[in-house]
Amino acid sequence: QVQLVESGGGLVQAGGSLRLSCLVSGRTFAFSRYSMGWFRQAPGKEREFVAAIRWSGGSPNYEDSVKGRFTISTDNAKNTVYLQMNSLKPEDTAAYYCNAVDRTTPTGGSWGQGTQVTVFS
Numbered sequence: 001q002v003q004l005v006e007s008g009g010g011l012v013q014a015g016g017s018l019r020l021s022c023l024v025s026g027r028t029f030a031f032s033r034y035s036m037g038w039f040r041q042a043p044g045k046e047r048e049f050v051a052a053i054r055w056s057g058g059s060p061n062y063e064d065s066v067k068g069r070f071t072i073s074t075d076n077a078k079n080t081v082y083l084q085m086n087s088l089k090p091e092d093t094a095a096y097y098c099n100a101v102d103r104t105t106p107t108g109g110s111w112g113q114g115t116q117v118t119v120f121s
Contacts, residue, residue, distance in 0.1 A: 002026050004098055004112030012088055014121040020083040022098030027079045036081045037101030040094035049104040088119045
């Protein structure tokens with residue numbers, strides 16, 4: 001029922017910035033009871049937690065490697081979650097996905113298409 005549509009990725013030089021968006025289309029009451037998070041998956045690696053936030057904007061949480069560089073936020077009325085990524089590093093290169101999250105565990109049951117972030121030096 002819920003569809004997740006990520007956008008905003010692209011090619012960027014190391015040190016640059018990108019802002020990712022996640023539109024939660026058909027957002028449900030059940031879906032809204034969880035926080036929202038961003039995950040990423042690099043080739044040959046497992047999908048990993050990046051950041052999470054409540055729909056209200058409270059309780060932001062970040063994976064250690066992105067603390068101080070990435071900022072997660074929401075626009076509750078627009079059913080949209082953002083990830084502002086600054087000071088990008090080549091190791092940030094991955095496909096980025098959003099989903100409902102319980103702490104750091106995705107709970108939405110399915111994934112969107114993701115958006116590719118490629119950082120070059």
